[in-house]
Amino acid sequence: MVAPLNADQPAAAGAAPLQALVERARALSEDVQLEAVRAWKAAHPGRIAVGSLPVWAPRELIHAAGGLPVGVRGGGDGVEVVRGDAYFQSYICQLPRSTLELALDGSYDCLDGVIFPSTCDVIRNLSGMWQLLLPGKYVRYLDVPQSLREDLGGRFLEHELRTLRDELGQLAGAPISDDALRASIAAYDAHRRAIEDVYALRAATPWLAPSWELYLVLRAGDVLPVEEHTAMLREYRELAAASGRPMEDQARVVLTGAFCERPPLGLIQTVERSGCAIVDDDLALGLRFIRGDVAPPPDEDPLAALARAFLARGRRCPTMFLPDDAGQAKGEALVEDARRAGAEGVIFAAASFCDPALLDQPMTAKAVEAAGLPSTSFKYAENTGQFQPIREQTGAFADAIKIWSDA
Amino acid sequence: MTATPLPAAPAPQKDRSQERQKAMLAEHFARLAAAPETGAKVVYTFVPGNLTELLLSFDILPVLPEINALQSGMRQRSREFIREAEKRGHSEDVCTYVKCDLGMKLKGNVGPTGDRLPNPDLLLLSYTGCFTFMKWFELLREEYRAPTCMLHVPYQADGKVTPSARDYVVRQLREEVIPALERITGRAYDEDRLREHLRRSAEAEEDLVRVLRSARRRPSPIDGYFGAVYYVGPIFSSFRGTADAAAYYRELREEVDERVRLGLGPVTPDGPMGPERFRLVVEGPPNWTSFREFWRMFHAEGAVCVASTYTKVGGTYDEGFRHDPDRPLETLAEYCLGCYTNRSLPTRVDVLCRYMDEYEADGLLVNSVKSCNSFSAGQLLMLREVERRTGKPGGFIESDLVDPRYFSAANVKNRIDAYLQMIEQRRRGAGA
Incomplete structure (x- = not known):
């Protein structure tokens, strides 16, 4: 078996910035109690933080409402599940248990709402549990179309997104403008490119960007504003590419x-x-x-462009037909x-x-x-x-x- | 002294509807077996959100893989079918209906009458209330190499049918489903025929609701869970909208009316049930591999299930929905949207609380099945909510649909016994 050299730790000599970045990402990725979100809200009074469960949610809309999109991804291996277990049967995945545990222990109090995207029956039903257990909190189950036709599935998704846009605007206290949405789409296009660039580096030279490191950097994005996370990804790519880590076979x-x-x-x-x-x-x-940029042309409704990108370039992953x-x-x-x-x-x-x-x-x-x-x-x-x-x-x-x- | 003559036994009347259902099934499976020779077109589809009237208007024969799976479970064939699917790489964790159906296909696709089921000309994927359906038909598409037509039915997360959701389903029916049915049959859509079937559906639905609501009486003349799964058979499967189904439900209603008149309780596989001691509402599907044994755990203790949610997965008629022949596609859309598992958890809690009240139930029992997250995820919270709102105790058991490895008779019986004892103790406490 080939002994990997870079599997456990960042590069040693001269790697302080990389090590610091990875350690920061580690701290953020372990922040399941959302301390970073609380800090952001304290620094941005009156603005909203809205969580979303896996898989796809239009974070652009939360961002366009001036809000902080937050990834709700369960408690990982750092949360003892007690109350969450009491609500679920034996045969079910772990994520809803720990997610509910965190909701019930107040960790998600800083969230003004949560979006539950169409992923599976468990996530779907979890949206109803949220409605029952956390009355007064904004909950949106986001259905996504299974028809690829723009004039059918696309129209349905547009309607879903428009409803979400209106509701997020109400939550934030001001309607979401087209200009704001265009700016947010641009921010997320940059984010998508930054992610793909890091993935490309890893695919070409995996020893320079080991996956455990990349995993931490990606997870940091759950609680960071998109602009900061894009910057982190870019910085990580530069530092990893220049790390001089030895090649591994x-x-x-x-x-x-x-x-x-x-x-x-x-x-x-x-x-x-x-x-x-x-x-x-x-x-x-x-x-x-969404593979590639959404990049709405100037004459296209940005919401329609987002729906079109979902249909045309969305990954037909296991959650989709x-x-x-x-x-x-x-x-x-x-x-x-x-x-x-x-x-x-x-x-x-x-x-x-x-x-x-x-x-x-x-x-x-x-x-x-x-x-x-x-x-x-x-x-x-x-x-x-x-x-x-x-x-x-x-x-x-x-x-x-x-x-x-x-x- | 002359003995008072006993009331006329209801058995012959009961037998009439049962016999009719049996004959309907036999004829349907015979037509399916003959399909390769007759050229009849066959569509596989699902129970929730089924479009039987539309299929019948094209003279298409429906096959319902869920029904195949549950029948395999009742015939004690599911164990080998599931094993076969797992041997081919299907995870132990996933829905056993899917694995049972795939295993049955791999073992020759022989249906309950011993005849081979024909391959589908179309897989009509009504994606209503269950994510697994999507993957199930992707898997069947690989097996049969048949075309698939998706009907995406949006989830009722806010507890109501929105105009947007209804229009979306209607457009799919008009622009995707009907053209697909026209393609495989070579026939044009005939809305008048569809209306005629819908008219018959509404007639049958009216009678079914009257039968289900008879359980509000004391004693209940029916079991609204174990017994009712037989009653909903025709309307949930290939017969809704047929003259046979309308006749079946008319006869069934007459038989139940007669039981009410005579003050009789439910008939079980072991004979008439003894005195009614407990009235339960049940949430979740039954276990099929030990169906009779499971039922016996209730009726032997004098527990009758007066209402259940499983008997609403193929339509929530007791909530007032009727197919409307004057709005043929809109009514099909509303039917699909309203199926029980397509409804939000808060709505499901409301339904259960209403049942508890209207059927004067002593408690709510949840049968959480491993296979079905659509039903099971969140049931423990629903149970707590119903307990909180009604003040009635809840019970919780775990089993599976058709995987016998997940039905532990001793454990299930212990739990049911303990639950019934708890109800009894509360009654005594209340009476003290």
Whole structure:
């Protein structure tokens, strides 16, 4: 097995700025009680903070309302779930348990509202639980169309977004103007580009930007204003690219299925330590959902442009239906992404009881296999603490890739 | 002394509706088996948000994979079907209806009558109240290589049907679903035929509601959960809008009216139920693999389920909805939008509280099934809310739809017994 050098720590000599950035990202990523959001609200009196559950939510609209979009992603492995457990049956993923725990212990009091995007039945029903448990708080379940037709699904989404826009305007105390929305879309276009640039660096030279580091940097975006997070991503890219970390010969893999409930940091580190370089993933699917810029032309309604981008360039991920006329077969997008990233294998990592990921997996696994890419799979929970079996599994997977690629 | 003559036994009347349903099913499966020869077109679709009247107006035969799965469960075939699907890489964690259906297909797709089910000419994906449906038909599309037509029914997060949502569904019906049905059948949409089927649906719905509401009486003449799953069979599946279904519900209503007149309680698989001791509202689907055993745990203790939400997944007729032949596509849209699991949790709590009140129930029992997050996620909160609002105790059990590995009879019975004892103790406490 190849011993990875960069899996545990930032580069050593001369790497203080990078180390500082990563440590700041770590602190922000562990801020599940949303202290950074409280600080932002204290510094911006009268402005709103609105959370959103995975996967895709139009953060541009919250931003255009002068608000702070906040990623609500559960408690990870740092929250003891007591009350949250009392509301759920045995067979369900972990994210709603810890999310509810944080809602009930007051951690989310700083949120003026929460958007629950169409992701799965659990997230959908969680929106109703929020209505029952937190009366008076703004709750919006955001349905997204499954028809790709602009004049059908597009019109429906536009209506949903318009409703959301009106409601967020009311929450913020002033309607959202087209100009504000254009500016916010531009801010998020820049953010999307910054993310893709970091992903491109990692795909080209994974030893310079190890995934555990990138994971922390991405997670910091849950509580940072988008402009600050874009700056952080850019700075990270520059520092990582110049870090001079030694090249490692690891098996290049795509990690997929972890788009909602987050795997613990230790799991990502375990995969890397076992000899796999993650060259693409869906850990930040919501932020990368729309491929490319939205960039509304001057004569187009920015809201319509956002809806159009969702339809035309939204990822047909496991939370979505793939229509017959989508122009691609099931799993094809994953294979294309893997090829683009130069991956040699695919790791299917799904949260336990995650219906979208686990129901999708047999179909995408078949496509991956047909494309000649080896794959392996395991399940996790956000509070998984035992990584040894995963280390052995992904280590064996990395070895197999290396043996076969050398043959 | 001359013995007072016993009231006429209701069995022959009851048998009449049962026999009719049995004959309807047999005929339907015979037509399905013959479809490859007759050329009849076959559409697979789902129970919630089904468009049976529209399919019938094209002379299309519907197949409902959920019904296949539950029947496989009742026939004790689901274990091997699920095992087969899991062998092919389907996770232990996901919906067992899906795996049971896939396993059945992999094992030859033989239906309950022993005949092979025909392949679909179209997969009509009514995405109503259940995310898993989308993935289920993506999986079936890979198996059958059949075209798929998606009907996206927006969730009623705010507890009401909005004009925008209704228009969106109507447009999909007009611009996507009907053209897809025209393509596979080669026939033009005939709105007059659709209206005729809708008229029959409304007739049957009226009778079904009267049957379900009969459980407000003491003793209840029916079991509104275990018994009612048989009653909703025709209207939830391939028969809504048919003359047969209208006749079935007319007969069923007459039989239940007669039971009411005679003051009789429900008939169970083990015979007439004894004295009614507990009246329960039940939330969640039943377990199918041990259906009779599960039911016995209730009726043996004198517990009758007076109302249930599972019997509303295929339509909330008791809330007043009727298919309206004068607004054919709009009424189909409103039907789809209103199905129980497409409603928000606060709305579902309201429904349960209303049931508790109107049916004078002693408590609410939740059967949380592993397979169905659409139902199960949030049920414990719903239970607490209903307890808080009504002051009546709630009970909670866990099982599954068709995976026998998740039905622990001893545990379930212990919980039910303890729950009924709690109701009894509260009664004594209240009476002291």
